[in-house]
Amino acid sequence: MKLDIDAQTFPAAGRLRELLAIMQRLRAPVGGCPWDVQQTFATVAPFTIEEAYEVVDAIERGDFTELRDELGDLLLQVVFHARMAEEAGHFDFSDVTASICEKMLRRHPHVFGDAQVGDAAAQTRAWEEHKRIEREGSGDNSALAGIARGLPEWQRATKLQKRAAAVGFDWPNIEPVIAKLHEELDEVRVELDAVAVDKTDAAARERLEDEIGDVLFVVANLARHAKVDVGIALRRANAKFERRFRAMEKLAAEAGNTLVQLDLAAQDDLWNRVKAQE
Numbered sequence: 459m460k461l462d463i464d465a466q467t468f469p470a471a472g473r474l475r476e477l478l479a480i481m482q483r484l485r486a487p488v489g490g491c492p493w494d495v496q497q498t499f500a501t502v503a504p505f506t507i508e509e510a511y512e513v514v515d516a517i518e519r520g521d522f523t524e525l526r527d528e529l530g531d532l533l534l535q536v537v538f539h540a541r542m543a544e545e546a547g548h549f550d551f552s553d554v555t556a557s558i559c560e561k562m563l564r565r566h567p568h569v570f571g572d573a574q575v576g577d578a579a580a581q582t583r584a585w586e587e588h589k590r591i592e593r594e595g596s597g598d599n600s601a602l603a604g605i606a607r608g609l610p611e612w613q614r615a616t617k618l619q620k621r622a623a624a625v626g627f628d629w630p631n632i633e634p635v636i637a638k639l640h641e642e643l644d645e646v647r648v649e650l651d652a653v654a655v656d657k658t659d660a661a662a663r664e665r666l667e668d669e670i671g672d673v674l675f676v677v678a679n680l681a682r683h684a685k686v687d688v689g690i691a692l693r694r695a696n697a698k699f700e701r702r703f704r705a706m707e708k709l710a711a712e713a714g715n716t717l718v719q720l721d722l723a724a725q726d727d728l729w730n731r732v733k734a735q736e
Contacts, residue, residue: 481541502539509528509535513529539556564588611674612674636680651660
């Protein structure tokens with residue numbers, strides 16, 4: 459299916475062509491920007507991830523002026539990768555847009571076809587079914603196929619758990635997850651004791667790393683069962699810690715001190731004062 463689009467309805471198309479031309483010029487071996495010319499998919503990838511997080515940050519702060527700018531930065535990343543791919547003969551920006559257009563049309567038959575969907579939950583199930591059928595065509599028939607390895611690990615953990623749950627491999631409710639968390643913490647204590655006995659024991663440190671990884675995996679599962687986005691929860695925890703720590707620094711400075719001059723008991727007292735003021 460191809461939609462009949464009136465170009466005048468989307469004036470941004472002209473600016474998008476301008477952006478493509480800018481990137482082409484930046485990447486030109488002669489007369490281009492030396493930094494842009496030197497970049498590869500691998501060197502640009504960290505910037506792509508960073509820009510995506512900055513979009514989320516602007517959304518969470520409700521700063522729509524910054525959101526506009528960050529979305530532009532993220533779009534530039536797409537254009538950058540597409541330009542490098544075109545230079546290498548893999549695909550171009552038009553192929554990128556064609557691919558996503560075809561996917562969206564294919565996965566929304568209730569909008570662009572004759573299918574019927576009852577509500578958002580039904581649409582989510584239909585979406586996952588479309589994705590499952592598409593994965594089957596890739597040759598990897600695992601329920602875990604297609605989960606990107608480049609995702610932040612907390613996000614990948616949640617996706618792995620959701621896929622496993624879709625075929626019935628899941629705790630029936632949240633209580634066994636909490637019990638499993640306690641079990642994993644006990645196992646961490648065992649390995650901490652082993653490392654304390656011999657700090658040079660590489661095998662013990664590897665076991666400790668494994669057990670702490672298990673704790674983090676179960677915490678992600680706990681968040682999923684509680685219907686809490688683990689990424690949002692962790693970002694809020696980070697923001698809360700940063701806010702309180704900076705307030706501690708301010709209180710210490712008002713008393714003519716820095717935190718490094720205070721012992722832990724004094725620092726804890728400042729922390730508790732900050733908490734009490736919130």
